[in-house]
Amino acid sequence: MKVFRLCMAATALASLLAGGVALADPADKLEHIKPVLVAPPHVMEHEQATKAKPRVVEFTMTIEEKKIVIDEENGTTMQAMTFNGSMPGPTMVVHEGDYVQLTLINPATNALEHNIDFHASTGALGGGALTKIKPGEQTVLRFKADRTGTFIYHCAPEGMVPWHVVSGMSGTLMVLPRDGLKDQDGKPLHYDKVYTIGEFDLYIPKDENGNYKEYDTALESYGDTTEVMRGLIPSHIVFNGKKGALTGAGALTAKVGETVLFIHSSANRDTRPHLIGGHGDYVWATGKFINKPERNLETWFIPGGTAGVMMYTFKQPGIYAYVNHNLIEAFELGAAGHVKVEGKWNDDLMKQVVAPSAIKN
Amino acid sequence: MLKIVSLTALSLALLPALSMASDAGTLKTGEKLYKSACVACHSTGAANAPKLGNKQAWAPLIAKGMDEMMNVALHGKGAMPARGGTKADDATLRAAVEYMVSRAQ
Numbered sequence: 001m002k003v004f005r006l007c008m009a010a011t012a013l014a015s016l017l018a019g020g021v022a023l024a025d026p027a028d029k030l031e032h033i034k035p036v037l038v039a040p041p042h043v044m045e046h047e048q049a050t051k052a053k054p055r056v057v058e059f060t061m062t063i064e065e066k067k068i069v070i071d072e073e074n075g076t077t078m079q080a081m082t083f084n085g086s087m088p089g090p091t092m093v094v095h096e097g098d099y100v101q102l103t104l105i106n107p108a109t110n111a112l113e114h115n116i117d118f119h120a121s122t123g124a125l126g127g128g129a130l131t132k133i134k135p136g137e138q139t140v141l142r143f144k145a146d147r148t149g150t151f152i153y154h155c156a157p158e159g160m161v162p163w164h165v166v167s168g169m170s171g172t173l174m175v176l177p178r179d180g181l182k183d184q185d186g187k188p189l190h191y192d193k194v195y196t197i198g199e200f201d202l203y204i205p206k207d208e209n210g211n212y213k214e215y216d217t218a219l220e221s222y223g224d225t226t227e228v229m230r231g232l233i234p235s236h237i238v239f240n241g242k243k244g245a246l247t248g249a250g251a252l253t254a255k256v257g258e259t260v261l262f263i264h265s266s267a268n269r270d271t272r273p274h275l276i277g278g279h280g281d282y283v284w285a286t287g288k289f290i291n292k293p294e295r296n297l298e299t300w301f302i303p304g305g306t307a308g309v310m311m312y313t314f315k316q317p318g319i320y321a322y323v324n325h326n327l328i329e330a331f332e333l334g335a336a337g338h339v340k341v342e343g344k345w346n347d348d349l350m351k352q353v354v355a356p357s358a359i360k361n
Numbered sequence: 362m363l364k365i366v367s368l369t370a371l372s373l374a375l376l377p378a379l380s381m382a383s384d385a386g387t388l389k390t391g392e393k394l395y396k397s398a399c400v401a402c403h404s405t406g407a408a409n410a411p412k413l414g415n416k417q418a419w420a421p422l423i424a425k426g427m428d429e430m431m432n433v434a435l436h437g438k439g440a441m442p443a444r445g446g447t448k449a450d451d452a453t454l455r456a457a458v459e460y461m462v463s464r465a466q
Contacts, residue, residue: 111442113408132408134440159407219446223397 027099027142032056037090040171040240041195041252043263046093048190049180054097056142061089062105063114063155063169065218070202070236071243071334078204079218080168080241081112081155087241088198088265089153089171094145095178101142108136111219113157114164118143119305120151120173128156145175149288150307154267162229162268163222166203168241170267172196172307177289181282181311184292189282191261191311195252199324199335201269202236203228234269237324237335246337252322254314256343262322265307271335273310274299274325277318280310299325316350317343383459390453391460398447399457408440419465430458 033055035044064085070078083089094100100121106114113134117126121143124130131139155161155169181189205213205224212235215221228235239246246252254260259281264273273280280297287308294300302308324335383391395403395413402410411418422430434454437443444454 111446113440135442157407159405160401163401216448217398217446219398219401219442220448221397222401226400 027056027101027144030054030056030099032058032101034058035093037061037084037092039084039086039090040088041197041246041250043091043174043194043196044093046176047095048176049188050095050176050178052095054095054099056099056101057092057094058101058103059092060103060105061116062107063110064107065110065112067215068168069242070204070238073243074212076204076212076236077214078167078202079215079221081114081164081218082168083116083153083155083171087168087200088196089169091172091174091196091263092153093174093176095176096145096148097178098145098175099142100145100173101140103138103140104131104133105138106133106135110135111217112164114155114169115157116141116153117156118151118153118173120145120147120149120153120175122146125156126153132157145173147288148175148177148290149284150174150263150265150309151287152265152267152305152307160222163226165267166201166229167218167225168200170198170200170265172198172263172265174263174307174309175289181289183282184295189293189311190259192258193254194261194263196263197239197246197265197322197337198241199264199266199269199271200238200241201234201266202238203231204235206235234329234333237269237329237333239335239337243334246322248338251319251338251340254339254341256314256317256341256346259311259313260339262310262312263307264302264310266302266304269304270302271304271324271329272299272301272326273308274323275310275312275339276321276323277316278312278314278320281313282311284309314339314341314343316346317341318345383456383463387456388460388463391456391458391463394445394447394449394453394457395460398449399445399461401446402441403461410441413461414464416465419462423462423465427455427458427462430462431455434458 038044061083064082067077068080115128115131117128121127127141131141133139151173155164183189205228207213282293283297283300284293285300285308320339322337323330330336403413406412
């Protein structure tokens with residue numbers, strides 16, 4: 001009798017599961033929130049440690065194909081493809097166990113088919129196989145963010161993946177542990193502000209006179225661009241879409257005593273960030289918070305196809321440079337930005353004992 | 362010389378419609394546009410584009426004739442954008458279609 005009952009119960013459960021696919025989706029019962037995405041280098045408002053239960057976090061991104069200037073001094077242009085009009089695309093932040101629900105829109109004004117592959121997700125080529133949209137279409141993808149860390153997302157249309165990626169279509173999803181970040185001993189770490197930096201290796205073709213070529217449409221740039229790509233030598237390497245995007249008026253800012261989280265994504269090519277005059281206090285170079293952070297790093301290494309994280313508390317004022325420490329890539333090709341830091345100078349940490357002057361005999 | 366002429370005549374005769382005949386200059390113009398833009402999809406078959414040189418994929422399109430192929434080239438179809446995503450003029454687009462057709466025969 002008991003066995004029979006168990007069987008009945010199992011059958012009932014099975015039929016409930018089979019018949020209730022549409023009803024019994026666990027994510028449907030959760031609270032849905034719609035945070036507002038902001039343009040890089042800024043990151044959407046978010047909690048670090050949270051008491052909230054897992055939720056469905058809804059985002060919308062619109063793909064924009066457009067010609068951009070990647071080097072203002074020389075007027076060099078690129079036929080870019082972007083998520084939400086920016087390079088990188090906006091950084092999304094959720095917590096472990098949340099569901100990311102993205103509405104991806106490809107307006108009719110675009111020419112190409114696009115999709116999205118989330119490195120944080122599981123299955124269907126990162127969602128790429130479920131999100132193919134032609135101009136004039138949109139789609140909604142939901143996946144469970146069950147691993148913490150910073151993860152790349154990027155466009156990956158079959159047959160022309162690298163071109164879409166190096167043309168600008170990548171960004172970061174940060175999945176925070178529900179109780180926030182921790183140091184190597186499990187003690188809580190807190191940041192006061194967060195910046196997101198996307199590094200892009202660009203492959204702009206030149207004409208027979210050695211001048212960078214300009215194209216009427218993205219597709220017209222395809223053949224020449226892939227030729228340059230195959231050489232594996234970028235013509236430019238830029239942070240956030242153009243040379244100098246994070247300098248001058250675009251410089252990042254901080255204050256002495258402030259702890260800043262730097263998210264650094266590079267969807268295609270290796271990079272090695274370094275903060276000139278500072279360090280990486282806590283670094284998850286491969287970006288995954290389940291691992292212990294490394295400490296006191298001078299330079300860290302982010303493999304192409306990864307988003308990494310560095311946390312630093314500023315101790316001195318001044319203008320810092322945040323660079324890719326292949327210095328040719330930084331200062332010749334463009335992979336450099338500035339952090340302007342206000343505050344009081346600390347003579348104990350550094351002091352100019354004798355200012356530069358003539359050599360004394 | 363005579364041999365070349367007769368070969369040309371032969372290949373013309375094999376074309377389903379005389380309107381698809383194209384000279385070497387046109388094919389070169391067409392190849393140039395193909396290699397700058399059309400190649401993005403038609404070399405790999407991205408988004409189900411008929412691959413360059415795939416006779417099986419091209420046969421039904423060629424059978425529909427140049428007017429229909431130009432209609433697709435000008436206005437787009439499925440994932441293919443109007444004018445193949447270029448600002449090429451009609452004659453250059455036609456040359457690119459003729460080039461792709463020439464490679465499928």
